[in-house]
Amino acid sequence: MAYIEVRGLGKHYQMGEMTISANKEVSFDIEKGELVVVLGSSGAGKSTLLNILGGMDYCDEGEVWIDGVNIASLTDRERTAYRRADVGFVFQFYNLVANLTAKENVELATELVSNGMDVLEILKKVGLSHRMNNFPAQLSGGEQQRVAIARAVAKRPKMLLCDEPTGALDYQTGKQVLQILQDMSRKEGATVIIVTHNAALAAIADRIIRMRDATVQSVELQEHPADILTLEY
Ligand SMILES: Nc1ncnc2c1ncn2[C@@H]1O[C@H](COP(=O)(O)OP(=O)(O)O)[C@@H](O)[C@H]1O
Numbered sequence: 326m327a328y329i330e331v332r333g334l335g336k337h338y339q340m341g342e343m344t345i346s347a348n349k350e351v352s353f354d355i356e357k358g359e360l361v362v363v364l365g366s367s368g369a370g371k372s373t374l375l376n377i378l379g380g381m382d383y384c385d386e387g388e389v390w391i392d393g394v395n396i397a398s399l400t401d402r403e404r405t406a407y408r409r410a411d412v413g414f415v416f417q418f419y420n421l422v423a424n425l426t427a428k429e430n431v432e433l434a435t436e437l438v439s440n441g442m443d444v445l446e447i448l449k450k451v452g453l454s455h456r457m458n459n460f461p462a463q464l465s466g467g468e469q470q471r472v473a474i475a476r477a478v479a480k481r482p483k484m485l486l487c488d489e490p491t492g493a494l495d496y497q498t499g500k501q502v503l504q505i506l507q508d509m510s511r512k513e514g515a516t517v518i519i520v521t522h523n524a525a526l527a528a529i530a531d532r533i534i535r536m537r538d539a540t541v542q543s544v545e546l547q548e549h550p551a552d553i554l555t556l557e558y
């Protein structure tokens with residue numbers, strides 16, 4: 326069994342007379358430690374899929390196996406426990422707590438689990454130990470996103486889910502953030518899933534999942550993903 330196995334996942338919204346399918350018959354596998362890029366234009370169903378994988382939302386049909394557990398069959402309470410312990414999220418607009426320092430933002434996450442990482446060590450890993458006592462408003466966009474990544478990985482989650490993580494960043498800063506995410510997968514063995522509409526980012530993935538109109542169009546394995554240093558986008 327693959328580390329992540331999604332089978333026939335469906336998510337539908339009733340809008341008056343109309344049914345809108347955000348995810349339809351979605352199936353794929355992901356192996357532990359992979360860097361995965363989920364690619365698709367706006368409205369393709371990427372965020373819906375990511376939220377279901379992370380236990381932030383539930384699906385209407387299908388199975389979502391994560392490390393041997395079908396999270397589609399969990400109760401609300403069990404899903405919350407899963408999300409807290411096993412999932413790290415990185416969002417486009419960072420979502421840091423404004424009145425907490427960088428260090429305190431990361432501590433928020435480690436306090437949720439018993440085996441969290443050392444907060445200073447993880448801030449060092451993202452190159453921010455010298456800014457740990459700064460508040461989010463005192464940090465650049467790229468620095469805030471690095472704090473958000475530190476917060477997400479500090480719990481040692483089973484997977485790191487990133488929704489357009491470079492969407493609000495300039496080119497160079499975006500590359501730094503991608504480098505950290507690729508390092509998390511290659512050096513720390515984290516399973517990292519990046520959702521984006523930017524086709525150029527597919528080059529860095531071990532696995533590319535292409536979505537369109539709520540469905541998976543293709544899944545492609547890439548034996549020699551590009552290094553971020555050589556990436557042009
Ligand atoms: N809460 C909701 N109610 C109704 N429609 C929704 C809701 N959330 C998402 N959708 C629809 O589902 C589709 C997929 O959305 P989304 O997963 O956000 O796509 P993406 O992240 O790829 O841009 C879109 O057509 C969107 O309008």
Ligand SMILES: [Mg+2]
Nearest residue numbers: 371372373488
């Ligand atoms: Mg989205």
